[in-house]
Amino acid sequence: MILRFPFMICLVVLFQSVFANDFDFTPNLQKAYFEVFKLKLPTSQKLIAAEKPSNPFKIYLSNYIDMIEVLNSDSEAAYERFVNKEGKRLEFIEQLNQNSPYNRFLRAEVKMQLAVVKIKFGNEVKAAWNIVQAARLLEENQKLFPNFVPQLKSLGCLHILIGSIPENYNWVIKLLGIKGNIKQGVEELKLAGKDEIWGLEASLISFFLQEYLLKFGERENVNLLKVLENHPDCLSFYIIAVSILLKTGQADQSAFLLKKYSFGEEYPTFPILDLYKADVHLYRGDYLSAGREYAHFLENFKGSTYLKETYFKLFLCYWLTGEESKATQILSKIPVVGKTISEADKAAEKFYENYTKTHQLPNKSLLQIRLATDGGYYEKAARLATNLSEKALITLKEKVEYNFRVGRIFQKNNQPEKAIEHFKRAIRLNEKENWHFGASSSLQIGYIYQLKGQRPLAKDFFNQAISYKKHEYKNTIDGKARAALTEMGYID
Incomplete structure (x- = not known):
């Protein structure tokens, strides 16, 4: 035992020195990473400039900043400059220490950042290839370094996305060669959320995916506001919180945040x-x-x-x-x-x-009902709906939308049976049309039956939601329906 103890210390020192070689995530660069995540870009750029050009974390953080600036500016010229840096940055990281878990991890991060930007600019095929490459790097890294927690941030994101991918993107799954598992992805993000360095970003990804694909309920809402309260200088969390609250019918809460927080010159302007x-x-x-x-x-x-x-x-x-x-x-x-x-x-x-x-x-009364419901003003929406009836409407589309909107009001006011009645009426009227109301109504009925524990009925309506073709919200609705089916165990 006396002999083994100093031997173990030597191994630890050797292990740390090998990993420190090339991939030196210095305290200064760690601080820069947090500043980037907070969107304090000028501050982070000053910190990064003080580091050696050969440090791969400097390359990674520079790419992160470029991604944010391109997404914010929405500039084609900035996009082209960003994409043109891809090859050199990735090649530089790849040639460094292959025995470090950060080698493949940072390359995967860069590729995922590239994918996000390419999707924003409509280059979905190129983005899909970047995601394929990132997934392969992360899977290889997990086999080599199974206890490396930071990679769970990205793996969790990928597993959730793949598990809920719309039908028209199934070819991406085949290219990836990996199966998505939403439950696994959620657990991975939860574990990554405990990491001292990467945990905050993992939490933001988790909240975003929860709203975009899964179900964002009161518990998630409380947790989101708690994180925001604990990190009042984090503009990225502020933006995502306002966005999520608006999408989940909480306009007043969004307005409160928009008034409460103000950000100074250390932050860029976000239109x-x-x-x-x-x-x-x-x-x-x-x-x-x-x-x-x-x-x-x-x-x-x-x-x-x-x-x-x-x-x-x-x-x-x-x-x-x-x-x-x-x-x-x-x-x-x-x-x-x-x-x-x-x-x-x-x-x-x-x-x-x-x-x-x-x-x-459009019918002005229907528009007002829609906007009030979207903002979470359900009592106002209900009052407006009482002054309107299906018979008073002229076009078929108006009749379909009326039933969908009234169904949503009943659903939000905890009257599921009346909600189902109107949703089914919308589905029948929408039968021969390509409007989204049939798919949207099917999705909401699926949620109601899922909440009731009536799984076979929920499954039927989620599949029905996916069956609709060529409506403007197909990707979102298909993704949510597939996520629900996966959650219930109907999709592996």
Whole structure:
């Protein structure tokens, strides 16, 4: 025992020195990483500049900063510059110490960052290949270093995404050669969340995926606000919190955060926050204030994403305040601005295309019900719905939407049977059309039956939601339905 003890110390020292060789995550670079994650980009850049050019963590953090700046600016030129750096950065890291768990991990991180940016700019095939490469690196790393916790952050994300991937992306699964397991992914992110360095980023990824693919309930909401309270200078968590609260019908909570937190010169300006402020006003029914915020965003944003969506929402502001001429003038901007990559931009484009065919504008009462429901103002939505009936509506689409919106109101007010009745009515009326209301209604019925513990019925309606083709929210709805089926054990 006396002989073994100093021998073990020597092994530990040797082990640490080997891993420290090349991959030296210095205290200064660790601080820089936290500053990047907080979106304090100028501060992090100063810290990174003080490090040796040969340090791979410097390469990784520079790539991280570039990713954030490209996503925020939405600039094609910045995107091209970012992608052109890919080869040299990856090659530099790869040639370093292969015996370090950080070699494959950092390369996988860079590839996943590249994938995120490529998806944003519509290059989904190239992004898929980066994800394939990242997955292979992470799997190899896990075999070589099974106790290396940081890789669980990325593996957990991949397992959840693959487990809920829409039908039209099944070819990606075949390329990856790995099976997605949502339960496994959730557990991996939970373990990664305990890591002193990478844990905060793992938590943010977990919250995002919980809202985007799984179910974001009261427990998740409380945990999110608790993390934000503990990290008030973390702008990335602030942005994701406001976004999630808006998407989960909590406009008042979003408004509270938007007023509570202010960020100084150490942070870049993020135009997306102007959109969030406008959305809060829109959901509240303050269309004049919303219109001013949307116009402010359009004046200052230089990118091409969100433009169609923003013009559509600006159209709603004018339409709902009775300025019909101005509303149709704004509507005509939709086909000539921006790109149709995001689902919201696609929905705006599809709305305009339907308008050019029918020359019919939406029912104002239905619009107000929709916006109140989206903002979480369910009592207001219910009052508005009592003044409307299916018989009073003219077009089939209006009748379908009416039943879907009323179904959502009953669902949110804990009246599941009445909700199911209206959702099923929407499905029947939508039978021969490509509107999203049939798929959306099927998804919500699936959730209701899942909550009731009626698994076979839930399964049938989740599969029905996936069966709808060519609607504007297919990727999102398919992803959520597949995630629910996986959670229940119907998909491996």
